[in-house]
Amino acid sequence: MMEIFKSKLCAVCKGRKLLCGRPTCPILERFRVARSIEEKINRRDIFGSSPPSIFVGEYGYPKVRIGPLVPPIEGNTSHLDSPLKWENKTIKDILYYRSLLVMGEMKSNVNVRKSGRLLSEVQELAMSIRPVDSEILLKKKPVLKVLPSEFAPPVGPKAELLDFELTENPKIPKRTDYVVNDELKAEPAIMRLYNWGFDEYYIIRLLSAGVLGINKKLVPTRWSITAVQDTIGKRLRKEILHYELINEFEVYFHEFLGNRYAVILMPESYAFELLEVWLKGSLFGSGEPEVIHDYEDFRGIKGYAEQTTGAYYAARLSVLEALRKRRRQARILVFREITPRYYAPVGVWQIRVGVKKAMNNLVRKFNTLNEALNEVKKFLEQPFEEYLKKSWILKMEKQRTLDYYLNHHKTTFI
Template sequence: MIKLNSNICAICKGRKLLCGRPVCPILEKIRIAREVTPLVNREDIFGSSPPSVFVGEYGYPKVRIGPLVPPIEGDTSYLDNPLKWENARIEDVIKFRSILVLGQTRVHIDLRRSDRIIEELQELAMSIKPIDTEMLLKRKPILKVIPSEFAPPLGPSGEVKNFEIAENPKVPKKVERVVGDEIKAKDAVITLYESGFDEYYIIRLLSVGLLGLKPRIVPTRWSITAVQDTLGNYLRKSILNFEPIETYEVYTSEFLGNRYVILLMPRRYSFELLEVWLKGSLFGSEDPVVLHDCEDYRGIKGYAEETTGAYYAARLSVLEHLRRRKRQASAIVFREVTPAYYTPVGVWQIRVGVKKALEGIPEKFYTLEDALNRLRVKLKHPLERYLARSWILKQLNQRSITSFLGVRS
């Protein structure tokens, strides 16, 4: 989904960039489509799946599911490994996804009945290395890129007629044991994470119904949030006995048109995401509003209604940082989405953007006032608008904040 003004587009024709974006999203997608069309415009696809599987949510409990297969062989893992896209551009991500053909079929989420395609998909999902895959579609795939705020974009797709794995998948013994054990999905997720498997591999296993006492197919979007929420809650509990950090710390990064400013405070753990789609951005408005979700040391109540999947992705990166340091802190992540983010690419970019910020050297301050003064310089949206919505800052010394704002208490 790209929000554009047709009148401006007619005048601009992609040359003057009147929409304020660094590239024309329409022309960029046309350019990439021209590059990949000769490769994917066919019914028979043979190539090395990264490996990758997608499960849709529309029509639940009957969902579309299938492998993602590129028409190329060799090491294709880079096509579906978001946590390694730290240096990628949006156009790189679109190209990665445009060359992956989704061969889809509809199945019921209940796995009580045997299904050969599901069994093949489960073997594919367990592999930790690209695996040669043969796929025959009923007709040539539809060439379009579907953006998503949760998962990486989807490229061309078509109804699958036949699908076979052409070689034995490489499956770690640890994974075989966890999949074979009768343990809860939550425990399986944590076990695999602590064994060194990244969450996108675990997401894949959960999506194809390989984890849990009552395994069932889970839409990819739901699996992403479920895994990141499970790991976040696990890490939150693990840091509560650590000592707080000693100073106020401010971190900054910019990634794919998103600006991240993170404030860590020397207090008991709490977390908040404050998100703004700036004027001219994809979902921005003339008067941008601050979206907000938060939690204290007990965790979030219910679901992050305003920031949705971004919340769990940002929180997981913050909690990993704190556990690595063996410290706890009260954390606020400010996410400012600029016009440069011209199409959604998934919450993985939030996960990576926050992680990149926290890997940098922080600016340290001994008072909240000094830290807020620094935030005022770093943020594009007025700090007062953030303060008006921030639950964490409202819980701190009100007199200190009103003094900072120049308001009489």
């Protein structure tokens, strides 16, 4: 799973002494989850109600792994694949949900025109907004493999797919049919669905399934998540640039699934920065903690967020949604600290939800940036000097204040 899991540390610890510093052993936790669902999935034919859910891999592109996710459960299973509704769930809950979803995987060219009946069935499943009774026949009994990923929610047991059938008609909204058949480019299709109020992960599923856009292609789930969040974020950024500035410095905070999220909104023209650190003992926190970051001004980020990757687009979208709702513009600084309590990667959705919850938890408003920074320090463990060294926005603020000092003989920035 990770380098530390291959070391002598695990052999000495055996999950009992917690020598890695985590509050629970990730290996044993996943083993317990796997054991709890073993009897339910110990067969080649799986019948149940898909949430609905599909997965598209990225390895081997343009020939990728794709398949439906079907649990051995009938009825309302939508909670098994509703990331934006998991705000009150634990990491153990998420691992259990995902372990129930059995994936029947097959290889497919990303060009959907070269697809056959099975892919057409998968696409129909993806377009449904309600669970769909489905049946998969597998070559072997499914195996649960745990791979650490910071992007998509963890994938459950899987095996090669021999056959897949929808045993009832999927519930496909008329608006989805309209967008899919209207030959819209992917970006306007995404925004139309978003503005109509469709769940973000429903849109991601449609993009992955290759039903959006003019030249329709399968899109790996991981790529789809970032693409949809980036597309919506860009549109919202352009919109809020026309709004008035907020009046004060605002500080927000929330802790979610072992992640700390602190947000500062500044009464200045739009810019966004995410500062992130994996604390010692956290999932990917080997060695001394180091602050990583990505940023943008009103023109948007140049290229891809190389350091914070998918977390950047998820965090940005949550703050932009909050500003759009208020019809206000601000300069945005987001701090993310990952603690040892985040013992298993559950997907970038938790960043989306964590920052969203933070934006609903205003701590205080301040007259100066110094006061806001001093308030944020109370919530964070990493020495604040490390954030100051890396932050592009804070460097810009310091330079702006120095210019102001030279012109007006006073300063407020420390």
